[in-house]
Amino acid sequence: MTSTVGEGLVDGCQWSDLELEAEIAALQTAIRTWAESKELWFDCGFKAYLDHVDGEPHDPPVVTLLICGGDLSTVLDGEDPEGNEPGFRELLEQRGYFYENINGYSMAIYPESEALSSAFARYFHWRWVCSLITEDTADVYQELYDHFARRPDDLNRLHWRDFETLLFRIFQNQGFTAELGPGTADNGIDLRLWQKNPIGDILTIVQAKRYAVGNKIDLTNVAALYGIGIAEGANKSMFVTTSSYLPVARRFAARFPGSIELAERRNVVDWCAKATQGIVADKSTLVSPEAVGRIISEVAHRRDPRVLHASFGHNVTMNNFALIIKETKHAALLMGLGNRTVSDDGYGQRGTEVPQFEPSTISRLKGDLVWRAKRKLDDGRISYWDGSNLYSAWSGEPETFDLYD
Structure with missing residues (x-):
């Protein structure tokens, strides 16, 4: 995807795409230089949010993701015996940014000012729209x-x-x-x-x-x-x-x-x-209830690649089940399915579960329970990424959940 210069008024200045990209590069260089001076730059790098999650831009916009391992991740994840974290935070503040620890090794860098945030939001939204032209x-x-x-x-x-x-x-x-x-x-x-x-x-x-x-x-x-x-x-x-x-x-x-x-x-x-x-925000209206009802009846009693599963959780294991209700080469509409517990430890904290199919399942064809995902084919394996969870065809076997932290 190529683009010419697009401008927006930011802090009294005109910022082009190239200038925003140069700002990102300068920010990344400053972070790396600081980390190298502290001998913390090992197994570290930067990644664009769109490339990392393959999903819609974050609000506020993530200017860059710092993916760090080794000592730097330890410092930014709370174990900081030499007191380096305040220096990192000050570095960002001096340049007009702040950071958020996403998962212990991914640090999202955000702009402080509303004007700069708006400029980056426009820029990343443009990149997102370009990624959808398939x-x-x-x-x-x-x-x-x-x-x-x-x-x-x-x-x-x-x-x-x-x-x-x-x-x-x-x-x-x-x-x-x-x-x-x-x-x-x-x-x-x-x-x-x-x-x-x-x-x-x-x-x-x-x-x-x-x-x-x-x-x-x-x-x-x-x-x-x-x-x-x-x-x-x-x-x-x-x-x-x-x-x-x-x-x-x-x-x-x-x-x-x-x-x-x-x-x-x-x-x-x-x-x-x-x-x-002609294309409304409520994706559930893109597919008729009759068509979804037929899909449910077809998949409810057998293993079917249209039934998807994703596991998620930090220090816990939870399950999401979904049903493909519309699919093309590059995209799919998914409808969330309920979870039915098959077995548990007597406290409902650990056990196994399967997707729930019953007459009321069709009632989930509405609003937020229907969403979009990008379809990918990699080495013969099809997966679906919605920006938060990676789904693949459900194996047909009960999936383990564990809520003990």
């Missing part, structure tokens, strides 16, 4: 459309291929059967769209140009696409750009109404706004 996640992640509907200038920050992919998802949202071209050697056709018609499918070919606002499309480009449409036997040709068109190009298109359409930035923004309205 071929089949848009019905799960409405942020794709909402972001560009509210911030149309960011269309020009997209890589040209990501702009094509965004249009691909938009047209699918509009009901077209869409095919995304290879990106190169595509004979001037970036997308093909088919629309059902009683007398046969209607084919529209699309060419997309992510141009700067002042770089207007000329007659040569529009006329060439019109000719390609005729050669391809297409019913219609569409040119889509983030800029606009020279008058001569508009006059040419006006000579062939119904055969060639010119769409520009305002059209893309309008399409995004309409797509956002």
Whole structure:
């Protein structure tokens, strides 16, 4: 993913993406230099929050994650006989940051000022939106459309291929059967769209140009696409750009109404706004109760890869069970399942449990009990990450829980 400079007013200054990235690098260098001076920098490093959790940005934004082992983790986790932790905290405060110990070895670094926090929030939100531009996640992640509907200038920050992919998802949202071209050697056709018609499918070919606002499309480009449409036997040709068109190009298109359409930035923004309205925040409405009821009846009495399990807890072991109710190549919608205890120690503190399936299970198809996750395939093993828990197919055997700390 590439982007050009995006600016935001911070403490009276304009901060670009590159400047924020330089600020992160300077912060990391200062931390490492301090730790090395104390001979604490062993098995340590930094990681971006998005790369670490593969989930939505934290609020407030995590500027960087300090992943530390050895002596530094001991110092920051409370065992500090030489009194180094106050110096670390002071270092961060002098630069306008503070830290939080997440789990003993992961330290989240946050900005102190509200203005800088807002700048980083915008920056990391942009990175998050970019990570969602994949071929089949848009019905799960409405942020794709909402972001560009509210911030149309960011269309020009997209890589040209990501702009094509965004249009691909938009047209699918509009009901077209869409095919995304290879990106190169595509004979001037970036997308093909088919629309059902009683007398046969209607084919529209699309060419997309992510141009700067002042770089207007000329007659040569529009006329060439019109000719390609005729050669391809297409019913219609569409040119889509983030800029606009020279008058001569508009006059040419006006000579062939119904055969060639010119769409520009305002059209893309309008399409995004309409797509956002069609994808509600409550993910449970994306799947009908009838469809979920059928899934429940199919998986309730047998081992099925649609039933997922994740264990979690710090010093304790707890279980989450979930059901896949919608799945694509890159994403899935999960519905939480209740836990049913199979055995325990008589106090309910240690034992085994399984997912709960009963007539009331369908009532969990609502609000916060339905959420999204990224689907990953690694060495033939499929997993689902929702930013907090890593799910995989349940083995079918009772899972151990242990609440003793």
